[in-house]
Amino acid sequence: MAAKSWYYAVLAGFRKLRHHVDDKVESLESLMSFGMGSAPHDGGTVSHLMCGNSTNARSCPERGLNICPHCRLIKYCSEKCKTQHWPKHRSACTHPYLSDHWQPSWVTEGRDPAFLYPSNLVTLFRPTIDFWGDLPAMDCLQLPSNEGNNLEPLPDLKLCFAASGDLRNLIRTVNSLPWDYTGSGPSIEEAAELAVHLMYSAALPAASAEYLNRCINFIYASGGEFEADLSFRRCLDTRGEGKVYSVQPSAGLKRPLEMFHSNYTLAAALQSMKDTTLAPDRLDFREKYFAGLKPAHRMAFQRFRESGILAPFSLNTSNFTQPNRLLFSSQGTWMVPEDANALFGWDVGVQNSGVKHGTSPEDILGCLFFHAKDELREFARRVKELRIDIHLTSFEPAILAKGITVGALPAFEDASFDRILTSNLVDSVGLRACLADWGPLLNRENQYACILMQTKAWHTRQPYTDWGPHAMKVLEQKCNQVPGLDVKMKTVFAQGHRSPALFRIVESLEAFHDNESAFQDYLSDQNTEESAAAFDLQLRSTHRVHPKRFGIPLNAPRWQKLPDLSSNEFYDLFTIGGANLPVRFLEFESVGTTD
Incomplete structure (x- = not known):
């Protein structure tokens, strides 16, 4: 811990x-x-x-x-x-x-x-530190939407946190069990x-x-x-x-x-x-x-x-x-x-x-x-009452996957995981390599089994998706042209690039921007469909474990592309909660599984 x-x-x-x-x-x-x-x-x-x-x-x-x-x-x-x-x-x-x-x-x-100096702009708009985690812990089983919605008794479940820096997701998952x-x-x-x-x-x-x-x-x-x-x-x-x-x-x-x-x-x-x-x-x-x-x-x-x-x-x-x-x-x-x-x-x-x-x-x-x-x-209570085995290793994810696959770790000779969380490995090794490592270890007998990925860097690789510092000047010019702009907003823009409120507005723009088209372009550039098919996998169109982006409920209708949050909910999730606005989530399942 x-x-x-x-x-x-x-x-x-x-x-x-x-x-x-x-x-x-x-x-x-x-x-x-x-x-x-x-x-x-x-x-x-x-x-x-x-x-x-x-x-x-x-x-x-x-x-x-x-x-x-x-x-x-x-x-x-x-x-x-x-x-x-x-x-x-x-x-x-x-x-x-x-x-x-x-x-x-x-x-x-x-x-x-100081953060507007050229050498600091990347730090300002793209913080990368996640020592204590920069995404809220999640329940990676979501049993009510998956195995728990069957009348059958729950099967034994095996989870793999393949690139985990801590145990928060494991803790959140265990604590979300229905018993x-x-x-x-x-x-x-x-x-x-x-x-x-x-x-x-x-x-x-x-x-x-x-x-x-x-x-x-x-x-x-x-x-x-x-x-x-x-x-x-x-x-x-x-x-x-x-x-x-x-x-x-x-x-x-x-x-x-x-x-x-x-x-x-x-x-x-x-x-x-x-x-x-x-x-x-x-x-x-x-x-x-x-x-x-x-x-x-x-x-x-x-x-x-x-x-x-x-x-x-x-x-x-x-x-x-x-x-x-x-x-x-x-x-x-x-x-x-x-x-x-x-x-x-x-x-x-x-x-x-x-x-x-x-x-x-x-x-x-x-x-x-x-x-x-x-x-x-x-x-700790649940670990005491429920049969939970935890295996810790220090191997790099790719080495670990290969070691399990070839039988170098006998404890996992029958490894077929019901959930595999790969964190944001896709940003460092690419989508195909990630699927190649972990696709063979997915439990194909479980229709709810999936590989969960998240990408933090996708928007930096796509044109017209980055709300960088140049957006501040554009936003200032556009808003100053709006007739009847209230006094409070005029005060914000009067401070120009020194306005704290203006920085908050710019950094929040991603929450109100439908970037689905740009994200689909990213998936196409990654050859997602072909890469998944090579390992008998497919990208889920409807997620069962985690929403496609923060601020949207898991059970939201397909047409909902943007968060619908009150100001207090936005503050809790994004300001003090630190949920990374551009992060997108992917779920891969076996070919032939229907939503």
Whole structure:
């Protein structure tokens, strides 16, 4: 769950019957210690929003009930606690980011923003960073639209996440299964909270850091016992019926150990983080994103950039005393890109999860903390109750596919997957190569089986589909010619190429542009129909797993080509959710399968 640097693929098989494993099963649970939560001093878990009155010495243990009316980012149990905490809270509560009238520095200073310099234009209009994911996690089974719509009992299902950088899609898929599971011990609660910090936080409590160190040593410092066993018979207990199997190429074993045997301090690590997250020469880039946010959300993101800890805004993090070595190099250098955004990997349910645990929608990253924790906890419950086997490898996708095909990995000698997710491999290797690798591994006995692809780069290869910076001048000229343009819009265009609102408009144009014709030209250039037919596959005309583009429901009528969203829905999905507007999704199925 922690870092993605040393694995590329996750292979998961859902089984109804337990396999017999002759080798001794070793359990990570035997290493589990307690007191690994986020609560200061006692290491308890944070299951609800606590009172924001805290110092390094103590924190009020009561629930936060009464919200600060100005910032709406912090709650207190009483007026007394609010008054006591005001000297500490004042700087955040009166920060300029919380003003409705805040403007980016380039506007107030009357200069051109740095991202308009020629060398930065690609970064401005085509961000490529996806360290924490830049697409919301998805359910890749969608059983109600597929196998679940039959009266037959559900079959055993095998899934292949062929180019996965993390486990979010696997988690979302497992949590979307139609069966209800109940009951969880405290270790699930603590494990879920630890996993949230392992994924997103720059620092950890001491007990969590020690537990992580023991896990890394257990997996990687045993003389490479997982390395040579391509049969996947060495495994880790998952507390339930399933197992986690792992095979690691020798080249991948050194790096995790090097990361954990380094001696940099927390202070040095956090300084390296801030050199990236608060870099002065990237201020315009940060404020460009902030300009599209609601005031409280700006402040929440600023706090995360300063602290590096994903937690409710009011949480006392004084017990986070150890660097999270999964997010730093062995020299203590922060490895997360400046524009990586933890919120971009989850769906709009984030705010609902936060409210359920007592936080406010304004504390958007506090909401994300509770949402990710809920997802991880539910995943742990289901892994405990359901037979789920997970196989992790570090092989490049093409090598992995060939290895499975020729039988080099005996655990997959009968590999015929019901879903194969290839992420955006099509952008790097081409559509035909992608189908050649994974088409032979699709389960042809399952009429719902499919290969899912996504392309982020298709529009850069087609003429007249790129809303680059030149569009700003064209848009400005056209709109100024419209009679009766309201005062607000005239103000926007009066700022010209320095207008934050104009940048948001240009970046949103793709959502209101029917690019279906251009996308069909791209598919034609890729020889999609012929390439698919060469492997007895066909492109689905009606999707069953994921909509063809963001903002359109899966069950939308065929004539709907554009998102139909309210302003709040648009903000949740594209602004704070980060759904990439130009991304298009493809689903391939066996020839002869009908919609």
